[in-house]
């Protein structure tokens with residue numbers, strides 16, 4: 001029952017490897033890992049490797 005303080009002071013483990021983001025990645029957070037790089041979400045990973053999310057349309 002003494003976990004409240006822990007939740008309020010989340011430990012910063014790393015920073016998003018996307019230089020345009022560089023968000024704090026805290027203990028217990030879900031992050032995306034590529035090699036030794038950590039990204040705060042899939043969008044940052046995609047941007048860093050030059051991938052984009054598209055909607056695939058039929059008919060081609």
Ligand SMILES: [Zn+2]
Nearest residue numbers: 016021040044
């Ligand atoms: Zn990020």
